[in-house]
Structures are given as structure tokens and as C-alpha cells.
Amino acid sequence: MEGIYAIWQRDLLKFFRDKARLFGSFTMPILFLLIFGGGLSGTMESMMGSMAGAGEGFNYVEFVFPGIVAMTLLMTSIFSSLSIIEDKDFGYMKEILVSPISRVSIAVGKMLGAATVATIQGIILFLLIPLLGLSYSIVSLLQVLPFMFLFAAALSGLGLLIASLIRSTQGFQMIVQVLVMPMIFLSGALFPINNMPAWMDIIVKLNPVTYGVDVMKKIMIDVDSLSPQVQNAMGLNLDVFGRPVTMIEEILFIAGFAALLVLLATFSFRRANA
Amino acid sequence: MEPIISVRGLTKTYKQTTAVNNIDFDVDQGEIFGFLGPNGAGKSTTINMICTMLAPTSGSITINGWNAAKQRGKVRESIGLIFQENTLDEKLTARENLMLHCRFYRVPKSRRAARIREVLEIVDLTDKENQRVDTFSGGMKRRLEIARGLLHYPKVLFLDEPTVGLDPQTRAHLWEYILRLKKKENITMFLTTHYLDEAEISDRVAIMDQGEIIAIDTPDALKRQLGGDIIELSSTDNEAARREVEAAVPEAEITVDDGILRIKVADSDKFVSTILKSLDTPVTSLNIRRPTLNDVFLAFTGRKISEAAED
Ligand SMILES: Nc1ncnc2c1ncn2[C@@H]1O[C@H](COP(=O)(O)OP(=O)(O)OP(=O)(O)O)[C@@H](O)[C@H]1O
Numbered sequence: 001m002e003g004i005y006a007i008w009q010r011d012l013l014k015f016f017r018d019k020a021r022l023f024g025s026f027t028m029p030i031l032f033l034l035i036f037g038g039g040l041s042g043t044m045e046s047m048m049g050s051m052a053g054a055g056e057g058f059n060y061v062e063f064v065f066p067g068i069v070a071m072t073l074l075m076t077s078i079f080s081s082l083s084i085i086e087d088k089d090f091g092y093m094k095e096i097l098v099s100p101i102s103r104v105s106i107a108v109g110k111m112l113g114a115a116t117v118a119t120i121q122g123i124i125l126f127l128l129i130p131l132l133g134l135s136y137s138i139v140s141l142l143q144v145l146p147f148m149f150l151f152a153a154a155l156s157g158l159g160l161l162i163a164s165l166i167r168s169t170q171g172f173q174m175i176v177q178v179l180v181m182p183m184i185f186l187s188g189a190l191f192p193i194n195n196m197p198a199w200m201d202i203i204v205k206l207n208p209v210t211y212g213v214d215v216m217k218k219i220m221i222d223v224d225s226l227s228p229q230v231q232n233a234m235g236l237n238l239d240v241f242g243r244p245v246t247m248i249e250e251i252l253f254i255a256g257f258a259a260l261l262v263l264l265a266t267f268s269f270r271r272a273n274a
Numbered sequence: 275m276e277p278i279i280s281v282r283g284l285t286k287t288y289k290q291t292t293a294v295n296n297i298d299f300d301v302d303q304g305e306i307f308g309f310l311g312p313n314g315a316g317k318s319t320t321i322n323m324i325c326t327m328l329a330p331t332s333g334s335i336t337i338n339g340w341n342a343a344k345q346r347g348k349v350r351e352s353i354g355l356i357f358q359e360n361t362l363d364e365k366l367t368a369r370e371n372l373m374l375h376c377r378f379y380r381v382p383k384s385r386r387a388a389r390i391r392e393v394l395e396i397v398d399l400t401d402k403e404n405q406r407v408d409t410f411s412g413g414m415k416r417r418l419e420i421a422r423g424l425l426h427y428p429k430v431l432f433l434d435e436p437t438v439g440l441d442p443q444t445r446a447h448l449w450e451y452i453l454r455l456k457k458k459e460n461i462t463m464f465l466t467t468h469y470l471d472e473a474e475i476s477d478r479v480a481i482m483d484q485g486e487i488i489a490i491d492t493p494d495a496l497k498r499q500l501g502g503d504i505i506e507l508s509s510t511d512n513e514a515a516r517r518e519v520e521a522a523v524p525e526a527e528i529t530v531d532d533g534i535l536r537i538k539v540a541d542s543d544k545f546v547s548t549i550l551k552s553l554d555t556p557v558t559s560l561n562i563r564r565p566t567l568n569d570v571f572l573a574f575t576g577r578k579i580s581e582a583a584e585d
């Protein structure tokens with residue numbers, strides 16, 4: 001336990017110390033919020049609204065904000081896991097590996113560290129809520145926190161798994177391009193996933209991020225106050241190949257996905273560093 | 275007393291190279307054991323295998339009574355390691371680096387502060403404890419690594435080229451620290467270096483070349499094995515001088531190297547006057563010395579360590 005704590009604590013210490021990284025990591029979500037939330041929201045709203053016959057009630061910024069928080073969780077979790085490659089390159093991993101901490105504790109500590117850092121980043125984004133004129137309830141924000149951590153843990157597992165298979169920073173960057181970007185764009189984070197071509201719909205439904213994003217939207221957005229048309233326009237009535245899914249099922253799915261990835265990542269890290 | 279490290283038939287083969295070739299040796303409790311050899315001799319590979327960081331191709335290693343292949347956790351608790359390359363977290367302060375190490379090695383909470391103070395004192399870094407490591411000089415980083423290696427009171431401290439890349443003054447200082455430590459804690463030290471003068475502080479040295487241990491003994495015994503002293507002289511015509519010395523002292527071993535005539539004799543006091551009298555060729559310089567480990571290396575491998583390092 002002490003070992004897990006030490007590994008976790010180091011990642012947090014470094015996160016708060018590295019001001020450049022701390023602020024740098026907000027440029028992307030803020031840029032997205034500006035472009036999608038500010039610049040494009042009118043276009044998006046009239047497009048989405050009229051398409052579904054939802055009329056006025058479609059608030060795009062309200063729709064996209066949880067998606068951008070989810071995107072931040074995804075990026076931060078995965079990039080934080082990259083730190084094990086960095087630790088190798090800068091030699092520190094040797095100090096960790098030659099110590100009596102078990103390989104399992106190292107992997108778990110790293111994943112918890114990445115997930116914590118990602119969750120904190122997400123929480124910091126909440127500060128923008130009043131600036132954007134949004135009004136999610138405090139209760140819903142508190143409710144979404146544990147889920148954010150769970151979701152981040154799953155993604156940190158994915159990151160650690162990739163990092164222990166790839167081992168080079170360049171390789172990791174490439175994986176991020178071909179995996180992370182599509183995972184964001186094909187998840188419903190930035191625009192509703194209605195009326196997709198069939199092949200794309202399959203990818204969207206196979207993408208775990210889709211369900212993470214959906215849960216966050218369902219918790220944060222006051223769904224009941226929206227007309228059924230707007231709910232539809234926002235893509236909140238998600239069905240998987242014809243079968244509607246409930247939020248509980250989605251949460252269970254993400255929990256299972258997290259457990260699987262944490263196991264795989266731990267196993268793979270142990271194998272790579274016998 | 276049981277040896278603290280016991281290595282039998284240790285071998286490591288990479289695809290084409292045999293980095294370590296069937297070596298055996300023991301290290302006694304409390305001794306400074308020097309591991310010498312040119313670049314690529316297999317020193318780091320051997321250390322990494324003893325420290326459980328690398329799986330041997332074959333052979334067995336026992337350390338502090340534990341089997342390095344089967345009881346890795348126990349071995350890791352018993353050792354401290356100063357790696358050849360820097361393994362500090364430079365974004366953190368000295369103190370934070372040490373604190374993490376205490377956690378990694380489960381140093382009891384109540385003892386951490388005292389231990390950190392103690393090791394920082396040994397390496398004279400007390401006033402720098404809250405400074406970030408990336409502001410440290412190379413020598414300070416090295417000292418901090420040594421301090422860190424000691425935090426958990428290891429039974430054996432491994433130092434893989436602890437002074438590489440440091441200026442001579444810092445190197446001398448560092449050795450002072452290491453010796454101070456040895457006196458204070460009576461830890462066993464296993465060190466590698468290719469500066470032969472540094473190896474002189476070892477109680478015993480093993481000379482490694484191309485994956486094999488070619489000699490192992492106390493520095494004095496190794497030098498004695500060479501027998502006698504070395505007279506180095508240069509003259510206006512080294513070849514002529516050589517013939518003259520050979521005629522006068524047939525039992526002397528003579529080599530010519532870099533314009534220097536190196537004459538090995540059993541006892542320089544006895545032979546130096548004979549040699550000088552026998553020379554008609556004018557002598558330009560003369561130096562009489564006891565053999566060094568460099569001469570030992572030369573005798574065992576036919577090369578000087580610096581030459582061996584170049585191929
Ligand atoms: N991972 C590896 N793959 C292939 N060959 C290796 C590997 N690691 C080391 N070697 C080879 O094994 C031999 C011994 O290397 P080692 O690092 O143990 O030498 P060393 O004595 O520590 O040298 P130095 O003084 O340069 O540190 C070298 O020929 C090296 O090229």
C-alpha cells in the first residue's frame with residue numbers, strides 16, 4: 001500500500017509542480033469550448049434543432065460541455081500514462097523497479113495517479129460553467145464525480161496498456177493519433193450521434209467512450225426538463241443495435257471495462273518488467 | 275562467515291555477444307569489492323543480474339542468503355544501488371526524492387526524518403534539501419544518489435561507476451564520502467570503475483575482460499604477483515638502451531611503449547644503479563615506481579585498460 005501511495009503521490013506532486021503542463025492541458029478543451037460552444041453553437045443548434053424538429057430547446061453548449069470534460073479525461077488519462085515511458089527514458093523507472101515494491105503496486109499506483117490527475121483536470125473545467133452561462137445543478141456535478149474517476153481509471157488502464165506495449169514516446173504519439181482522436185470524434189462527445197451511416201454507427205457503438213460520454217451527459221444535463229424532441233436531437237436516447245440502454249447498464253459496462261483494462265495493463269506491465 | 279554475495283557459473287548471452295561468460299566469485303561481508311574492466315567488459319551486466327534487474331542466461335546468485343532469481347523482493351530489500359546513469363527525479367527536490375525512496379523501501383515513518391538528515395549530512399547536502407535536483411551540478415546529483423542508496427540501510431551497496439563524468443576534484447571528494455560511509459556503517463560495497471587508481475581503495479578487486487574474470491585478489495597481492503618494481507626510462511635511442519639493459523640485467527622484463535622503456539625488476543634498489551651504469555645511451559628521463567593496478571591489467575590482458583577500452 002505504501003508503495004502504491006508513493007507512486008500515486010509522485011505523479012500528483014509532479015502534476016501540480018509542472019505549471020506549463022497544467023495550463024497547457026487546458027488550451028485544448030478551452031479552444032474546443034470556444035470553437036464549438038461560442039463560434040459554432042448557433043449553427044449547430046439550428047442544424048440539430050431543425051433536423052429533429054426540436055425547435056428552440058436545443059442548447060448546444062449545455063450539450064457539448066460534458067463531452068469536452070469527457071474528452072479532457074480521455075486525453076489526460078492517456079497522456080499521464082505516457083509518464084512511464086518518460087520515467088524509463090529519464091532513468092527513474094530503474095529506481096522504482098529495483099525497489100521492493102511489487103510490479104502490481106507500481107502499475108496500480110500509476111493508473112490511480114493518472115486517473116486522479118485526469119479527474120482533477122475535469123473538475124477544474126467546472127470553473128468555466130458560470131462563465132459559459134450554464135446551469136448544471138451542484139448535485140449533478142457531485143454525482144458525476146465518482147463516475148468521472150471510474151471512467152478515467154478505465155482510460156488510464158488503456159494508456160498504461162499501450163505504454164507497456166509500445167515503450168517509445170514516438171510510438172505512443174502515433175497510437176494516440178490513430179486511436180484517441182477517433183475515439184473522441186466517434187463518441188457523441190462533440191455532436192449528437194444521430195443519423196450516422198451504418199458503418200459509423202457500428203464504430204460509435206463499439207467505442208467505450210460513447211457510453212462514458214452518454215453517462216456524463218445524462219447525469220449533468222437536466223434531461224427531464226427537455227422535450228422528447230430535444231432529448232432525441234441530443235442523442236440521449238442511446239440504443240445499441242436497436243436495443244435501448246439504461247444508464248445503469250452503461251455504468252456497469254464502464255466499470256467492467258475499467259476492471260478489464262486495469263487487469264490487462266497490470267499484467268502487461270508485469271510482463272514487460274519482470 | 276558466510277559470504278554476502280555468492281556467484282556461481284553466471285552467464286549472460288545476447289544474440290551475438292556473450293556479455294558475461296561463466297563467472298564465479300564471492301564477496302565477503304563488510305568488504306569493498308572492486309570490479310574492474312574496460313568498457314563493454316560486462317561489469318554492468320553482472321551488477322544488473324546480481325540486483326535482479328536482468329535475468330541470467332544461466333548460473334546462480336545468492337545475496338544475503340536469498341536467491342536472486344527466486345526471492346527477488348528479499349534481495350531488493352537487502353541492496354542499495356547507485357546506477358551508472360542518473361536515476362533521480364530532477365523535477366523534484368532532494369528531500370522529495372529521498373522521501374519517495376523511504377516509502378518505496380518501507381522505512382518506518384518515525385525514522386524517515388532522522389535518516390534523511392543523516393544521509394544528507396554524510397554527503398554534505400543538508401542545505402540543499404529543498405532545492406530541485408535539476409538545479410544541481412553533476413557532482414551534487416551523484417552525491418544525492420549515494421545518499422538515497424543508503425537511506426534504507428542496505429546490506430550491500432552497489433556503485434556502478436559512481437564517479438564517471440566528474441572532474442578529478444569532485445571524484446576525490448566522492449571517494450572520501452564513500453570511505454567515510456564504509457567506516458561508519460560497515461556496509462559491504464560492490465563497485466565498478468575503469469579508473470584503476472580508484473580501485474586501489476578496494477579490499478579485493480576482480481579484473482574483468484570480455485565477460486570473464488581474469489584475476490581476483492587484494493590489490494597488493496595482485497601487484498606482488500607481478501613481482502618487484504618498475505623502472506621507466508627514456509633515452510635518445512630506446513632500442514640501443516634496451517640492448518644495453520638486456521646485456522647487463524638478463525632477468526629484467528623489458529617492454530617499449532610510447533617512447534618509454536619499461537623495465538620490470540624484482541627490486542629496484544638493487545638494480546637501478548646497475549642499469550644506469552650499463553647505459554652508454556644518454557638517458558632523458560627516469561622514473562621508479564611500484565606496480566599499479568594498471569600494470570596488473572596490462573600483465574593479465576596484454577593491454578592497458580585505456581587501450582582495451584578503445585576497441
Ligand atoms: N541489451 C543488450 N543487448 C545486446 N548486447 C548488450 C546489451 N547490454 C549489454 N550488451 C553487451 O554486453 C557487453 C557488456 O556490456 P556491459 O554494459 O556489461 O559492460 P560494462 O563493463 O558495464 O561497460 P562500461 O564500462 O562501458 O559500463 C557489451 O559488449 C555490450 O555491448
Ligand SMILES: [Mg+2]
Pocket residue numbers: 317318319358434
Ligand atoms: Mg557499465
